[in-house]
Each structure stands twice: as structure tokens, then as C-alpha cells.
Amino acid sequence: MTDTVRFDIRPECFRPAAGWEQPTPEEVREILLRIDPPRGLSGADAAKLLGIHGGRQIRRWTGGDAPIPYAAWAILADMAGIERIWVGHQK
Secondary structure, X not given: OOOOOOOOOXXXXXXOHHHOOOOOHHHHHHHHHHHOOOOOOOHHHHHHHHOOOOOHHHHHHHHOOOOOOHHXXXXXXXXXXXXXXXXXXXX
């Protein structure tokens, strides 16, 4: 798999819920791009994946009109190949 990073996502966005920082709209768009490179996951497909009716809510997250909930972000991060952020690092 060839990864082309278009935008860095802050590590604080990949923490368990207690220490999680809300991703910016740019970071939400980037996580969608990382799920199905090179074109990314569409808003409609992201809505289906998350069990949301239609893609309007996804557009609100990517447009900065509404914050993405932690659970939705965690699922998208998991689908993008990021370690399961809700578990945290166990050392």
C-alpha cells in the first residue's frame, strides 16, 4: 500500500476519549481520504459506514458546521488503519 500524506493529523486526535482533542474539518477530510486512497471515502459511503442517514452530517463535519463525535471519529480512524484509539497504548 502506498501512503501519500496530504495533510498531517495531530496526534492528540488519536487519543482515548478522556484525552482526545476534536479534529479540525481539515483533519476530518484527511481521515476520509486515508480510508480509500487515492480518492478517499465519499460522504455518502462514510454515512453508510457510520449508520447515518444521508451524507449531510458528514458535510457538516467536513465543513466545520458541527463537531464530529468521538465514536464516529474512532471508527473512521480504525477504518483508515490507525490503531484503535479508544483502547489507548498498553505498555
